[in-house]
Amino acid sequence: MSLTRRHVAFALLTWLPAAAVPVPAAALPQEAKPGDAPVVEAEHDPELEAQVRELASRLRCPTCRALSVQDSPSGMAQEMKDLIREQLKAGKTPEEITAYFVDRYGEWILLKPTAQGFNWTVWLLPVLLLAGGLFFVLMTARRWVEEGRARATALTEDGDEGGV
């Protein structure tokens, strides 16, 4: 694991500067012979990875604009993910890890505002609107039904709905 990770980190370090200098085409082998190396199993601990993904998708990638650490391909985000994975393996809880990032970056790094204080507006206003709207809609529908009853008694011969 750690060997692979270091490779990634190293490779990431090398491609960034490669941007400034055009990649010399000759530096890379044009066609490498596919050998018959054995198939390796992907490093995959589904439970841990799911936890990493969950945490990383709630943190904002600091070098990008409006992308989560999980979704960003940038080197910084990759390393943040490594850090999260490492800390989880070391037994830290997701809350502790989140608290660490908030401690260093501020509340800005959370993609989901914490439900406290003024932040309640962003969580509660939509719910209030929906609840109020539901009440309003039901009242309107009831008023229309009453209108229907009133008209039915007034004009028994006219059943046409368009007769307004």
Place this chain on the structure above:
Amino acid sequence: MFKKILIPAAVTLPVVALLYYGMQRDVRTIESPLPGRMAFDFTAPTLAGDTLSLSDLEGQVVVLNFWASWCIACIDEHRVFIEADRYYADQDFQMLGVVYQDSPENARRWMRQRGGEWPSVIDPNSRIAIDYGVYGVPETYFISKDGYIAYKHIGPVTPQVMVKWVDRLLAEDRGAELTATDGDVPEGRSQGHVRQAPDVPVTTPESGGGRP
């Protein structure tokens, strides 16, 4: 009649006011929670090949600068650092670079090309950068003699910022009270990380005010 104007205005004004406020604010600078707190210690290999700890530099004002060879804005501030390094040479002042998302070879070549005698540490897993809440380069922390982060500067450091903070920190032994929150705002809006900074003429910071 009054109502007829009041309702549209009552709906429109808050929206427009909010958007207007939004246009005034600077989306790119994010207040760091770090100023006023102890600087986090780290031990890391330097470009020169030895090992350096931040705690070794206690008793000195440290300007901790995150940079990379691929960062265009870093070129401008590098000239400021060279001047400052020379100007504060006999005082308790130490420049310290952290190489961010870059290979040691590229970083070494860059320093050779542009000069500068101070050490830079390598941060291969970006752990130092994450610890310091770095968004991108260049970002610079001004650390007091007793190890407090007094101020974080996002974007290229200008001579004015450099002189102001280093002078203050040199004059003060205790850094805890000296934070950006004591009524000081950074001069001007800081630049985006990637974008080229406007050309700031590098002056010898004699005229720099604030020297007590």
Place this chain on the structure above:
Amino acid sequence: MTSTIGYISVGGALLLSLAGATLAFVGVRTGNPGMARLARRATYGVFGLATLAIGTMVYALVAHDFSVSYVAQVGSRSTPLFYTVISLWSSLDGSILFWGWIVAGYSAAVVYVYRNRHRGLMPAVTGTLLAVNAFFWLLLAWPANPFTPVWPVPADGPGPNPLLQNHPFMGLHPPLLYLGYVGMAVPFAFGIAALVTGKVGGDWIRAVRRWVMAPWIFLTAGIVAGAWWSYEVLGWGGYWAWDPVENASFLPWLTATAFLHSIMVQERRQTLKTWNILLVIATFVLTLFGTFLTRSGILESVHAFSEGLIGPFFLGFIALVMIVSLALVVWRSDELRSEPALDSIASRETAFLLNNLLFVAFTFTVLLGTMYPILAEAARGVKVSVGAPYFNQMSVPIALLLIFLLGVGPALPWRRGSPELLRKKFLWPTAVALLAGVILFALGARHLLTLFTLTLAVLATGLIVGEFWLPVKARRQNHGEGLGAALATVVNKNRRRHGGYVVHLGVIVMAVGIALSSTYRAETEATLRPGQAVAFEDYTVRLDSLYAGREPHRDFVEAAFSVGSGGSYSGVLRPRLNYYPMSTQPIGTPAVRTRPREDLYLSLMAYAQNGSTATVNIIVNPMVVWIWVGGGICVFGALFAISSMGFVAERFGGRKKKTARETPKPVEAGVGGAD
């Protein structure tokens, strides 16, 4: 020279649209048809000048005339012709020019199509549209002038934004989005005209129907195409990030969709008049708002252009539009009132009211989430972020309710739902849906939210299929027609309705794709040497080779991976990293193998410079293709629905409107009484 032609056409368009708008409103006031005729001609003139302006710009781009500021900004001699042409909308000034041209085009089209009809409304419609035109030509003449001469003339330019020249889809997605966005100015103009003239009844609704449908189709296609573009280009295996600019395109879509539903209530029951006008106003304001978001640098976003004077201009215009339109609504509020009669709460009217409530709540939530960082900073002085986790959590319940409603709504009859009819329509779909839920659970579907979504999707599908099946069955019994003939008759009798149901089916297909791909996605990362293979899920991915190459406008590093299952390989995927001269970071292009069941998505993340290793991100993404298929079904259904509102229907069916309006009722009665 080119600059001069550009200047003249932009300035001419500005003056002509101002003059035309003035004439049109004088015409509205005096009732002088000559004024209206002149305003109409001015509209054609504006479109002509706009076409000249945009033609000049395309010419300047293609000819690499770097003396024109916009070309100097986005042009480059090394950019391929295709990307040179589409760089027209890759940056700020050019995209506003494109906006201006499309709004001029829409205006000319409306004015032409209705030159002999809707005489009461058209002068005010023309005036409003020309006023909107005037705003955009003012922007183009002043703060966003793309034709400013540059001196000294640079020899070459930087080329367009690398992200925008990375995929041919950039030639499709922005124009679709603009056509949708800008087109919402037309329903707005009709709404304003209805208020100004006081003709707030059915006429403007009938006139405006297709002019909402057309931009709605473009907007839908544009949003889906944008999601597809993100998926194919950005390399993170997702399609929707709730980025502020994505939200900005989604907001007017939501209100326009609400409008498309609520106008049916007004057509049938002559109610919700104020509501409908508010919805078209909101839709237009939201398009302006979206454009403002992208052009003012107010929010961080991957799509944002740079700042300038444009922001204040837009803000002023938004304020003006809001104040004037709302003042008109308040002024006419007495004439907008009406109460229809219902027999039962369980009616389609109620379903439409709930539908509108959900769409508005959805709009409000997305708007609030998008703007909350600004609000929080104003109130608390702290920078906060609102991203995908918030939007997902808030929108999933609303989306589920909408899926429920999009099946139930069509099954409810107007005015009243009798218990027998409801039982008849709901029994089978509910039974099938519950059975499907049980089977899916038995098959191992343990993600409860997804299971619930799928069950709802089956229910909604069953209900909508019933809306086709029951009348077809009745027709076969009563007329002895074959299945195909009966279906064709039923569907053609009311294309608008059945087209709408097809759209509903498309939405269900999309919802299934979204639910499954977002919850059952698997992802891993592997660093491989050439010849080495990695097994993940059911796949084996082998790195064959890693090589670098050069194209005119970029260098690239590409890795060839053989992919297959077990030990056998059935194809090669080539993800790459592109290096553009003006960009410090490489732009990846993932390689995707699409299958009905799942996509295999490879992104090249890194490589060793000596070619010894490549790091690849492997994502297995189930059912993603159904999102695009569902989007296609939506567009198809909407096109089918609009086919009854076209020239043919208006010319030859217009006379029959009065009687035609009665016909749906018997059909419905037929359904109800078929047993």
